Amino acid sequence: MKLQLKLGAAVATFVIASAAFAQTPAAKPTRIRGEIVSLTGDTLTVHRRSGDTVTIDVKSSVPVTAVKNIKLEDIKPGSFVGTAATTGTDGKLTATEVLVFPEAARGTGEGHYAWDLGPNSSMTNANVDSVVQATSGRDLKLSYKGGNNSVTVPENVPVVTFAPAARTDLIAGKKVFIVASPVNGTQFAAQRIVVEKDGVVPPM
Known part of the structure; x- marks a missing residue:
């Protein structure tokens, strides 16, 4: 029960932070991926995958969550997911990762938009309408406000x-x-953090 309460609180805070982002587009948030160098007081130092090192102010109110592995079979019709994908020459989307949101976080970042995980990368946060077994995995039919696609x-x-x-x-x-x-320059203020835990690295 305590574990569920902690996760529920973390997800609720994550959703609140996400909503705040949606209301302040002028902030132009940056996505930082890398490895922690140190945490001293409220200053987190991270060596980014791009090769540089940045400092990030982490207030006590900043939500910190982790991710855990689940099975592809756990994605069901009705699930709300966020999936980064690449677009092939045929225009079809192939997922590079899938995050299944808890029900409390349904609607977070809903839509289809460009993503910075790699060349021709996009992010779709959407409801799963159907799941079809395919030769190379599974095909998800997704719908979101204003559109739909398949991945x-x-x-x-x-x-x-x-x-x-x-x-x-x-x-x-x-x-x-x-x-x-x-x-300023290489200084940032954290809005939310997903950290590696139990050997599971945030794939997004």
Whole structure:
């Protein structure tokens, strides 16, 4: 019960932070992916995958969550998911990761938009209308406000959902995915953090 309450609180805070982002587009949030160098006071130092090192102000109110692996078979019609995907030369979407949102986070970031995970990358946060077994995995038919699309999820693609985490999990060597607001140069202010835990690296 305590675990469920902690996760519920984390998800609720995550949703609130996401909603705040949606209401302040001028902030132009940055997605930071990398490895923690240190956490000193409220200052988190991260070595980004791009090769540079940045400092991030982490207030006590910033939500910190983790992700855990689940099975591709756990994606059901009615699930609300966020999936990063690449567009092939045929125009079809192939997932590079799928996050299954808890019901409390349904609607978070809903839509289809460009993503910065790689070339020709997009993100679709949407409801799963149907799941069809395919030769290379599963085909998901997705719908969101204003549109719909289909994405193929290969068997080897990470499929995750949120798991509890805390500020104490922000330790050197752990991989992180952070949404932050630019402050000045290489300085940022964190809005929310997803941290590696139990060997599961945030795939988004």
